[in-house]
Amino acid sequence: MLKKWVPLFGAAAVCAAVAMPQAAKAEQLTLCWAAWDPANALVELSKDFTAKTGTTMKFEFVPWTSYADRFLNELNSKGKLCDLIIGDSQWIGGAAENGHYVKLNDFFAKEGIKMDDFVPATVVGYSEWPKNTPNYWALPAMGDVVGWTYRKDWFERPELQKEFKAKYGWDLAAPKTYDQLKQIGEFFQKRQIDGKTVYGASIYTERGSEGITMGVTNVLYDWGFMYDNPKKPYEMEGYVNSPDAVKGLEFYKALYDCCTPPGASNVYMVESADAFKSGQVAMQMNFAFTWPGLYKDEKVGGKRIGFFPNPKEKYHFAQLGGQGISVVSYSDKRDTALQYIKWFAQPDVQAKWWKLGGFSCLKAVVDAPDFKTSQPYAPAFLESMAIVKDFWAEPSYAELLQAMQKRVHDYVIANKGTAKEALDELVVDWTEIFKDDGKI
Amino acid sequence: MNSSHQTFAEKASRLATEAAVRATPEPLAKRVRGFSDRAIAWLFIAPTIALLLAINIFPLFWAIYLSFTNYRANRPNAEVRNIGLSNYSRILNDPDIWASMQTTAHFVFWTILLQTVIGFGLAYLIDRKFRGHAFWTTLILIPMMLSPAVVGNFWRFLYEPQIGLFAYAVSFLTGIPTSDIQMLGSVQLAPWAIVIVDTWMWTPYVMLICLAGLRSIPDYIYEAAEVDRASPWRQFWSITVPMALPFIMLAVLFRGIENFKMFDMVNLLTGGGPGSTTEVASIALKRDAFEAWATGRSSAFAIVLFVAVFGLANIYVKALNRVKQR
Numbered sequence: 001m002l003k004k005w006v007p008l009f010g011a012a013a014v015c016a017a018v019a020m021p022q023a024a025k026a027e028q029l030t031l032c033w034a035a036w037d038p039a040n041a042l043v044e045l046s047k048d049f050t051a052k053t054g055t056t057m058k059f060e061f062v063p064w065t066s067y068a069d070r071f072l073n074e075l076n077s078k079g080k081l082c083d084l085i086i087g088d089s090q091w092i093g094g095a096a097e098n099g100h101y102v103k104l105n106d107f108f109a110k111e112g113i114k115m116d117d118f119v120p121a122t123v124v125g126y127s128e129w130p131k132n133t134p135n136y137w138a139l140p141a142m143g144d145v146v147g148w149t150y151r152k153d154w155f156e157r158p159e160l161q162k163e164f165k166a167k168y169g170w171d172l173a174a175p176k177t178y179d180q181l182k183q184i185g186e187f188f189q190k191r192q193i194d195g196k197t198v199y200g201a202s203i204y205t206e207r208g209s210e211g212i213t214m215g216v217t218n219v220l221y222d223w224g225f226m227y228d229n230p231k232k233p234y235e236m237e238g239y240v241n242s243p244d245a246v247k248g249l250e251f252y253k254a255l256y257d258c259c260t261p262p263g264a265s266n267v268y269m270v271e272s273a274d275a276f277k278s279g280q281v282a283m284q285m286n287f288a289f290t291w292p293g294l295y296k297d298e299k300v301g302g303k304r305i306g307f308f309p310n311p312k313e314k315y316h317f318a319q320l321g322g323q324g325i326s327v328v329s330y331s332d333k334r335d336t337a338l339q340y341i342k343w344f345a346q347p348d349v350q351a352k353w354w355k356l357g358g359f360s361c362l363k364a365v366v367d368a369p370d371f372k373t374s375q376p377y378a379p380a381f382l383e384s385m386a387i388v389k390d391f392w393a394e395p396s397y398a399e400l401l402q403a404m405q406k407r408v409h410d411y412v413i414a415n416k417g418t419a420k421e422a423l424d425e426l427v428v429d430w431t432e433i434f435k436d437d438g439k440i
Numbered sequence: 441m442n443s444s445h446q447t448f449a450e451k452a453s454r455l456a457t458e459a460a461v462r463a464t465p466e467p468l469a470k471r472v473r474g475f476s477d478r479a480i481a482w483l484f485i486a487p488t489i490a491l492l493l494a495i496n497i498f499p500l501f502w503a504i505y506l507s508f509t510n511y512r513a514n515r516p517n518a519e520v521r522n523i524g525l526s527n528y529s530r531i532l533n534d535p536d537i538w539a540s541m542q543t544t545a546h547f548v549f550w551t552i553l554l555q556t557v558i559g560f561g562l563a564y565l566i567d568r569k570f571r572g573h574a575f576w577t578t579l580i581l582i583p584m585m586l587s588p589a590v591v592g593n594f595w596r597f598l599y600e601p602q603i604g605l606f607a608y609a610v611s612f613l614t615g616i617p618t619s620d621i622q623m624l625g626s627v628q629l630a631p632w633a634i635v636i637v638d639t640w641m642w643t644p645y646v647m648l649i650c651l652a653g654l655r656s657i658p659d660y661i662y663e664a665a666e667v668d669r670a671s672p673w674r675q676f677w678s679i680t681v682p683m684a685l686p687f688i689m690l691a692v693l694f695r696g697i698e699n700f701k702m703f704d705m706v707n708l709l710t711g712g713g714p715g716s717t718t719e720v721a722s723i724a725l726k727r728d729a730f731e732a733w734a735t736g737r738s739s740a741f742a743i744v745l746f747v748a749v750f751g752l753a754n755i756y757v758k759a760l761n762r763v764k765q766r
Contacts, residue, residue, distance in 0.1 A: 069730055076514050098517055207713035262601040265625030265714050398514065399732040406536075406716060414627045414715025
């Protein structure tokens with residue numbers, strides 16, 4: 001009887017012996033990011049990496065509202081939870097200066113990864129610190145920008161078009177200027193459509209994290225708001241609070257007062273998308289990452305939705321979103337993590353990334369002849385990515401952001417003071433922060 | 441005979457002593473070799489003391505130390521310098537900090553006032569025996585059994601101007617359009633929106649403590665008062681209120697301390713907004729510590745808050761003791 005089992009045991013032992021070294025080799029990488037639609041696309045995409053290398057991927061996704069708190073805490077405490085992190089663009093300064101991210105220059109040179117192959121704005125925004133210098137701390141991973149969606153089906157209704165033309169003297173269509181945007185907002189505000197009261201536009205007003213700052217800067221840039229004197233860094237007087245910037249902030253408040261749904265005093269990405277999806281608003285300000293999901297939506301997607309980049313005023317800009325992917329310097333698996341970045345940078349992987357719902361920053365993907373027609377939102381995305389501008393990416397960005405959140409929320413939502421006072425106080429706050437940093 | 445009798449008595453006594461010794465438990469120290477009773481006692485309480493030192497006392501002293509430095513948790517490599525009292529001076533001269541303290545005071549005052557009045561009123565009603573008494577008591581207690589996170593979330597929906605039941609009810613009663621009832625978005629209404637939710641949730645707690653106070657008043661005092669023909673009104677002010685007062689004061693103390701550090705509900709309902717209208721001290725502290733990463737300055741703020749609550753609570757406890765001694 002025993003004799004019968006001996007060969008079986010022997011075979012099992014041989015199999016185990018062969019499999020053991022493989023098992024010991026197989027590694028697991030943890031990738032940290034925000035919990036949102038593109039993260040699901042990345043999970044899908046990463047299956048190819050696992051199939052190719054045998055390295056399994058674990059994902060740590062945190063909702064946007066606690067994303068910065070959670071992962072900045074993790075980095076500051078030199079935690080080993082994340083091997084790879086897709087950190088927000090504004091973290092780059094702090095992460096580079098505090099040694100949280102591995103510098104990638106040597107790795108890029110060795111592997112032949114060229115930053116010239118990526119959209120320039122994303123390289124500056126997501127990878128470089130100090131800005132506009134060839135010091136790379138991340139690979140551009142997820143291009144994103146604030147833009148607008150609108151209810152194409154409502155805009156195309158003949159009776160509404162006729163009424164609009166009679167009232168404003170131009171054809172109801174995606175707005176090219178902020179005046180037009182406001183007029184459309186006013187036109188739809190509290191209008192009855194299909195027996196339901198609808199509103200003009202949903203814009204960012206959130207107080208807790210970065211919402212209202214992203215919305216306000218997105219509009220202020222177009223009026224002429226600048227962070228500092230281009231010739232004298234950190235000189236903010238007359239730039240942050242310039243007369244044009246004041247006008248821009250007044251416009252944002254006017255837009256909030258005239259054209260948003262009731263109770264929209266704490267709106268960011270999710271709430272704005274919800275307002276659009278529930279058929280509450282005619283237009284919606286939101287990051288481009290929401291567009292694929294909205295396009296697929298049964299009630300408002302497909303032919304019912306249209307996309308347009310930020311309208312133009314004196315200038316033409318849009319608030320940059322998106323992130324680069326970095327290797328955490330406290331990880332014990334840095335080499336494997338670098339292999340993931342090498343794999344992710346490949347053109348075919350980037351092309352699949354775009355197909356799955358991620359926003360590739362690789363020129364080979366976005367400059368491809370069929371890119372503009374690949375998705376209905378691709379033209380708006382491309383046009384927006386060409387005009388991006390970002391918030392401070394200084395190591396003290398969190399404090400700078402918090403000051404702006406307070407000042408603009410106080411003015412726009414809580415009716416406290418004037419636009420000029422809000423921006424003057426912001427200059428005082430930011431000056432104090434930079435003085436503490438020893439930069440002034 | 442006498443001698444043998446004595447011998448027997450001695451023998452009996454010796455046997456009894458030995459039996460008693462055998463029956464008496466050996467000191468623990470003898471069983472645990474090398475340890476005295478005192479040492480064993482220390483051994484038992486040592487883990488608790490170590491835990492308290494690690495999670496309560498050490499962080500307190502560490503925070504005090506940090507409050508005198510320029511330390512920022514997001515700059516682990518930056519030099520940590522002692523900057524004396526400058527964090528305290530900045531905190532005490534910051535108008536935004538004082539504004540958040542005022543917001544906290546407004547919140548604490550109104551919630552305590554409403555909860556005490558309504559809680560005592562409910563306790564007074566519940567104290568009487570009536571049909572369904574137990575059912576109503578349980579029903580009233582439900583809000584305090586819920587998690588503040590749950591309460592914050594569902595009240596946010598209730599306050600929603602377009603779909604919220606609260607807005608609908610107010611609109612139904614007053615005729616004001618629901619879209620104009622922006623409880624969380626209005627500068628005037630948002631602080632009251634939070635007061636309403638906190639009162640809804642914690643009044644049962646005050647009621648419970650007041651009920652304990654009312655039940656502790658002996659019946660014979662009321663019987664004596666009735667014999668003296670004291671009116672129910674007189675009985676209420678001369679017996680009920682004074683005798684329940686220590687309990688009411690205790691409830692006020694508990695709620696005062698809790699509401700002084702209120703965070704979760706405010707964070708969920710308004711996040712401190714609109715603007716900074718509902719930015720209570722704990723929200724301001726969280727922003728300074730974990731969003732602006734001004735660790736040294738926020739430690740100073742935390743110490744100032746700690747001293748304020750500790751000082752006020754101490755004064756209050758002394759007053760409470762005086763009332764109890766009367």
